[in-house]
Amino acid sequence: MRNNxxxxxxxxxxxxxxxxxxxxxxxxxSWFFEKLLNNIRANLRGLSVSxxxxxxxxxxxxxxxxxxxxxxxxxxxxxxxxxxxAPAFKAGGAVSDIESMAISCLSGREIGSFCVRAxxxxxxxxxxxxDVNIRVGAAIxxxxxxxxxxxxxxxxxxxxILKGISYVYVDKFQGAGGLPVGTSGRVLSLISxxxxxxxxxxxxxxxxxxxxxxxxxxxxFTDEASIEKVKEIAGKLKGFETGYGRFAMIPxxxxxKKIVTKTLEQYRVILYRRFMIRLACEVxxxxxxxxxxxxxxxxxxxxxxxxxxxxxxxxxxxPVLRPLVGMDKQEIVDAAVxxxxxxxxxxxxxxxxxxxxxxxxxxxxxxxxxxxVERELNIDELVKEGLTxxxxxxxxxxxxxxxxxxxx
Numbered sequence: 001m002r003n004n005x006x007x008x009x010x011x012x013x014x015x016x017x018x019x020x021x022x023x024x025x026x027x028x029x030s031w032f033f034e035k036l037l038n039n040i041r042a043n044l045r046g047l048s049v050s051x052x053x054x055x056x057x058x059x060x061x062x063x064x065x066x067x068x069x070x071x072x073x074x075x076x077x078x079x080x081x082x083x084x085x086a087p088a089f090k091a092g093g094a095v096s097d098i099e100s101m102a103i104s105c106l107s108g109r110e111i112g113s114f115c116v117r118a119x120x121x122x123x124x125x126x127x128x129x130x131d132v133n134i135r136v137g138a139a140i141x142x143x144x145x146x147x148x149x150x151x152x153x154x155x156x157x158x159x160x161i162l163k164g165i166s167y168v169y170v171d172k173f174q175g176a177g178g179l180p181v182g183t184s185g186r187v188l189s190l191i192s193x194x195x196x197x198x199x200x201x202x203x204x205x206x207x208x209x210x211x212x213x214x215x216x217x218x219x220x221f222t223d224e225a226s227i228e229k230v231k232e233i234a235g236k237l238k239g240f241e242t243g244y245g246r247f248a249m250i251p252x253x254x255x256x257k258k259i260v261t262k263t264l265e266q267y268r269v270i271l272y273r274r275f276m277i278r279l280a281c282e283v284x285x286x287x288x289x290x291x292x293x294x295x296x297x298x299x300x301x302x303x304x305x306x307x308x309x310x311x312x313x314x315x316x317x318x319p320v321l322r323p324l325v326g327m328d329k330q331e332i333v334d335a336a337v338x339x340x341x342x343x344x345x346x347x348x349x350x351x352x353x354x355x356x357x358x359x360x361x362x363x364x365x366x367x368x369x370x371x372x373v374e375r376e377l378n379i380d381e382l383v384k385e386g387l388t389x390x391x392x393x394x395x396x397x398x399x400x401x402x403x404x405x406x407x408x
Contacts, residue, residue, distance in 0.1 A: 011066040012087035016160065016167055017059035017076065020083035020177055035180040036081040042242040043075045056121045056162060073173050078240045080206050081183075082175030086158070088167040093125070095132055099139040101168040102157050109170070111146045112154030122163040132159060179208030181241050186210045187321070188284045189293040190276060193229045193349055196295030196324055198341040199332050201237055203323040204293050210244045211237070211293065213395075214283055216276050218253040226349035233344050235395040240339075246287065247395040250279055255382050262376040266362040269303045270370060271377075273312045278379070279386045281317045291319045297332065298325050302361040314367040 017040065022032050033054055040059065041052060048064035069087045076085050091101035102116070118132035136157065137148055146155075160167045189201040191213045201211050213234045217227050227249065238245045252275065259271045280292050296304045303312070313320045324332055336342035 010070075011068050012072070012089065013063040013066040014088045014090055014167070015061040015063075015072060015076070016086045016088045016169065017061065017082055018057075018084045018086075018175070019059070019081055021179070022081060023057070032081070032180060032183055035182050036079075039079050039081065039180050039182070039242045040076070043079050058160065060167070069171070076175065077173065078176060079180075079242070080176050080178040080208065080240065081180035083177050084172055084175045086167075086169040086172045088160075088169040091159075091166040091168050093161065093164040093166055095127060095135050098132060098159050098161070098166050098168060099136050101166070102136050102140060102159070103143050105157065105168055105170050106140065106144065106155070109155065111140075111144055113147045113149035113152075114140060114155040114157065115148060115150050115153040116140070116157045116159070118159040118161060120161045122161065124163070125161065129161075132161065176206060176240070178206035181205055181208060181244055182210055184208030185291075186212065186287065186289045187291045187293050188212050188214055188280055188287065188289040190280055190295075191215050191230060191234060192295070193226055193233065193345060193347070194295065195336045195342065195345040196297060196300075196332055197293075198233050198237055198295075198345060199335045199339065200293055200295040200323045202240060202335070202339050202341075204321070205237070205240050211241065212245055212287055212289060213237075213247045214280055215247070215249045216252040216279075217249060218256060219251050221253045221256075223349065225347075229344060229347055229349050231393060231395055233341050236340055236344070238395055245395075247393045248283060249391045249393060250283075250386050251389045252276070252386065255386055258377065258382065263373050265358045266360055267365070267370065267373050268358045269361050270308055270311060270365055271373065273303060274315045274370065274374075275382065275386070277312055277316045277320070278383050282383065282387055283390065284318055289318075291321050292316060293321050293323065295324055296322045297327055297329070300329060302363045305363050307364045307366065308362070311365045311367050311370055 019036065022029065022036065025032050037052055037054065037059070047067060049061065050064045051060070051062040053060050072087065076082060089101055089105055091097040116133045116137045118129045118136065120129045120132065136159065140146055141148065155170060158169050158172070184207055187204055187209045189197060189204065189211050191197045191201060192215065201213070205211050215230045219227065231247065234247050252272070255275055256272060259268055263271060277292065284292060296309060298304060298306065333342065336345060
């Protein structure tokens with residue numbers, strides 16, 4: 001059996017991938033797995049992959065050459081549907097083969113206390129999982145003088161034993177979880193440059209949705225940097241979608257200007273958002289998205305009270321999903337840091353809803369109330385104007401770190 005562990009132990013040419021809730025799927029489980037396999041292949045594009053196979057409750061990936069573990073983990077950590085993965089090292093199917101590979105994997109490591117967790121996948125083998133635990137553990141004790149600790153070990157050696165072959169590993173990484181992107185339909189996310197909407201988008205990707213992005217900007221009344229910032233955020237999120245996802249922009253500045261000149265100040269933000277929803281529904285119809293996504297969290301700002309959210313949503317022809325509705329701000333911030341959008345989101349460039357923001361926005365409204373206010377506006381004409389200005393952008397070509405904050 002070819003030994004695929006490098007001298008430094010920092011590269012491998014074999015990976016084991018585990019999945020969580022996919023195993024609970026019924027008759028269409030194979031369809032979910034095929035989506036997951038396709039997304040894994042897309043994320044490993046450019047690497048020399050010789051085999052990707054779903055075998056005995058795990059996905060096995062063989063690579064034609066060894067790659068740094070950091071490279072592999074960075075790619076696999078953004079694949080939804082993967083609950084965990086391990087850089088693994090192949091050994092023969094005999095217990096002595098597993099002993100030798102376990103010792104090879106541990107060489108050069110600070111072991112501390114340890115335990116062995118073997119799993120005999122092929123139940124026809126003439127030894128039990130516990131037999132492997134005992135024999136491999138004894139070999140490690142003899143070689144390194146390490147102590148066994150079954151409850152809270154410093155190091156764990158895992159071995160998955162199939163017929164004629166074993167996979168030994170000492171590092172396991174947590175995956176992104178969720179469902180494979182492309183298994184739950186298409187949605188349209190109203191994305192801004194703030195902290196919340198990127199996290200909302202990510203959470204819907206994690207539930208298997210293809211997420212397209214729609215950004216409203218107030219050009220020519222806001223600077224170009226705010227637009228570039230959102231493009232970069234969307235580009236970062238696109239990395240979780242494995243090539244899915246499109247990005248559109250609609251200028252809302254002229255519509256906002258008419259709202260400001262023709263309606264009462266306290267209703268501005270609600271009116272802005274009602275127009276965003278109307279425009280988003282039209283875009284969603286064209287791209288066959290089944291729902292709109294917003295980053296609203298209940299009570300976070302004046303426009304996000306129950307009555308105001310209901311008033312905004314009343315103009316929607318599609319469901320409006322709010323993945324963050326029950327989260328507090330710190331939870332959302334922590335999630336933004338985790339997915340890598342926080343540093344971009346806090347750059348000081350104003351968003352669309354901050355343009356001519358009212359001093360005292362209304363916190364309670366009704367649809368009837370807003371319909372009366374909107375009599376001063378030509379709704380159909382303004383929606384048509386907004387759609388005329390739509391621009392589709394290839395966010396795959398957006399350069400990272402193009403947007404910067406204040407220097408010094």
